[in-house]
Amino acid sequence: MLAKNIQTQKLYAIKIISKDDAEKVNLATFQRVLKNEVEILQKLNHQNIIKLVEFNLEGDIVFLENGKQILVFYIVLEFAEGGDLFEYLCVEGRSFSEEVARYYFQQLIDAIEYLHNTQEIVHRDLKIENLLLDKDYQLKIADFGLSINKYGNYGLGVMFSRVGTRNYMAPELLEKRPYRGTSVDIFAAGVVLFIMATGTWPFDNRANTLDKLYKFIIMKDYEGFWREWGQSEDAQKSPNRVLSEDFKDLVVKLLAYNYTDRLIIEEIKDHQWFRGDLPTQDTLKTEVIKLKMQSVNQRIAQEIKPQMSKNKQTSNFNSGREKPKGIMRNYSHDINHHQGERGIKDDNLIQIETEISNDVSCISSTMSSDIADINNEYSSGLIGFFQSLIGYNQWYWLYSKMQCKRNQLRIKKRTIQELDSDSASDHEQQ
Template sequence: VLRTLGSGASCKVKLGLDTETGRKVAIKIMNDNMDQREKELIQTEVQAMQNLKNHANVIQQIEFGTDQYKKDSGKKKEVSYIVLELALGGELFDFVANSGRFKEPIARYYFKQFMEGLDYCHSHGITHRDLKPENLLLDHQFILKIADFGFAAPVEGRDGSGYLVSKLGTLNYMAPEIHLKQPYQGRSVDLFAAAIILFIMVAQHPPFTTAQPQDPFYRCLAANR
């Protein structure tokens, strides 16, 4: 472990070095005070990524397990960890925020990569359900990578019906059927979020706040005005 890259509610992300290959990796080290819900999300992420291997536009899971971790204080403790492909280019969100709206060729370039990665996920039976610019990472060559599969679910639904019912995701990117608490198809809600992301790429702001009738901008779009 070389240094800390960031931290969240359930884990810390460290920069690591594979001493056998010399490859730098990202290591998510889980907090030992996670609640049951957070543990379930980690398990969901691990299981989803085990089915998503070897695509250039999906972040790769290299290893998952438990081991002894030496803290800065010198003390050791047993932790769960996920070793991931490193994406040093940061989030697409920051790229858009700092660089400004994308010109059409650049937006096409990144959206094509995004769609290829998403199609790969769907064709392998996984729907993401939390697509947003913060979960699209860029590697050192600025290749886009879909990441953070904590809300992933089977495309065919939990019961094989093709529909899901849990209200999960990020409010601003949720499809209207999720807001209405209706059963929804994972592919459809992923594509809805993807369209919002494309709008943000070219406009540097979202098309509306939430996909609900009380949002005036969404109401205009829904009415095709």
């Protein structure tokens, strides 16, 4: 959700959830997860990491346009006007040039180095949906809901919680083995790099021993991997089918099956590809803006098609919509893994956005049902729900869609208990 400071006119992003939605799972657990993100963000100060501005973890009263009052929890964050990288890469046949991919990968690695070495924090959910661009098209890492100290709960540097996004998960996570947070961040960064430069996934499904692409990396048959990828349907439509040998070498070393074989930060920064040429600012902006406009045009087309079908009195809202191809938005946890699919498709996202824009009352009901589905399919239970709930990719950046106004002159801020008391009184009167 987007908000504006009335005095300065500056825009901010707000991650907001009502008490009612939080209580559908567990209010105390939700507050603990949100508190973890706030505490981590308070420690961070880096040009490529989104900044925390304000927060309220105790709850605050807001008023909707219909006069209804609700209790909400929120985090106010720096607004990244450029949106997330997914918006630039979500259509087949689109990717960054190697130079632009290198530009953003350098910023990503610089931020990861700061997290790992300076702040001793691991992100654990790096993906293109959590990488934002500001007004100057500079990268910003967002969404620290799953972040933790890199030494883990026991101080040994080993972790056991299976969290993150399946298509970006390192094999040790998928195989439910103990893992090092720093290594899974490096693996996810490798997936991000591959997507940026090719517009495709480095796996047919995900990084396990059964995957027809990743099995070549497991066997260290790197020529076989690139040969198989080059013959895939996705690669045939990639604008960057001819990749540099340095790029290929770096990618397979980032995606190594054994975490001990993966490059560490210092080795990445010393790699020949990493130290290659960068685009000029004019070239960067021209390429990025072009991809963004293509994304916008595709989004408009997708929204028009269902409406045209509806006008023809079709019975199904989605009947006239073509499913988008290419890199699909991967929500915090892939709910379609048992069907062999890669994640929630963009048409679901479009429908949710359309419902929200038509009626503010849809925000709660639509998101609750969507997130409940994710929670039911994800084996780690609550943590899957909460990451889905407060992740950047779940919040739709809406201009003037929801007018939440505080009425501090008429009432005082009230507690959760007081709201519950009011609700009980209403039931008694009825």
